[in-house]
Amino acid sequence: MRRVNFYILLVLTLMVSCAKSGNEPGYEYMPDMVYSQAVEAYSESSVTPNGASMMYPPKGSIARGYKVFAYGNTDDEKERAGEELNDPREFSDKRLNRGQMLYEKMCLVCHGKTGAGDGPIATKYTEPPAFNGRALRNYKPGQLYHAIVKGYGDMPSHEVQLDDNDRWDVILYLKKLQTLE
Numbered sequence: 001m002r003r004v005n006f007y008i009l010l011v012l013t014l015m016v017s018c019a020k021s022g023n024e025p026g027y028e029y030m031p032d033m034v035y036s037q038a039v040e041a042y043s044e045s046s047v048t049p050n051g052a053s054m055m056y057p058p059k060g061s062i063a064r065g066y067k068v069f070a071y072g073n074t075d076d077e078k079e080r081a082g083e084e085l086n087d088p089r090e091f092s093d094k095r096l097n098r099g100q101m102l103y104e105k106m107c108l109v110c111h112g113k114t115g116a117g118d119g120p121i122a123t124k125y126t127e128p129p130a131f132n133g134r135a136l137r138n139y140k141p142g143q144l145y146h147a148i149v150k151g152y153g154d155m156p157s158h159e160v161q162l163d164d165n166d167r168w169d170v171i172l173y174l175k176k177l178q179t180l181e
Contacts, residue, residue: 067164069149078146085142087168099173102166106158115177126154132178144171 039045045053062068071077089095103111112118115131122128129135139147148167151157162170 065163069159071146071150073150078143078150081146082140082143085145087141087171089165089168091172095169096172096176098166099169099171099176102162102170103173103177106161107170110155114180115174128153128155131174132180137178141168141171141175144174 039053043053044051071081110119110128117128117130149159
């Protein structure tokens with residue numbers, strides 16, 4: 001009997017919540033959330049104490065998806081990153097191919113096809129070091145990660161352009177470039 005009551009209740013709920021046409025939402029449980037008032041970005045608001053419609057996030061809050069990088073922009077911090085940071089994922093050909101694709105989009109213009117520092121715009125700026133050259137040959141993956149996040153020499157930070165997984169995929173490809181002569 002209990003099971004029958006459950007099925008009857010389920011069927012009634014489905015009948016009430018579904019509309020005849022696909023354009024109607026059916027029964028609205030919380031209509032205030034569906035028809036909320038839009039606020040213009042720089043308009044005044046009666047809701048906030050200072051009258052501003054745009055508010056700063058609370059101090060210490062971290063944006064969704066953002067990973068805190070707890071290393072400074074010094075050589076000591078780069079060395080520390082080299083010791084502490086390692087790729088958390090296993091090697092795969094899929095990751096290597098993705099790393100190559102990202103390298104070609106983000107790095108090739110300066111570093112060149114083979115990572116020799118001979119990219120199309122390298123002549124306009126200070127020539128970047130070759131990945132298999134003396135300066136970067138012995139860089140650990142964590143040091144390369146640090147260089148991507150914080151920048152290195154004339155290279156700007158790519159923290160915003162590449163997320164955590166993308167950085168490690170690019171580093172995987174850089175390590176392959178370092179083995180090429």
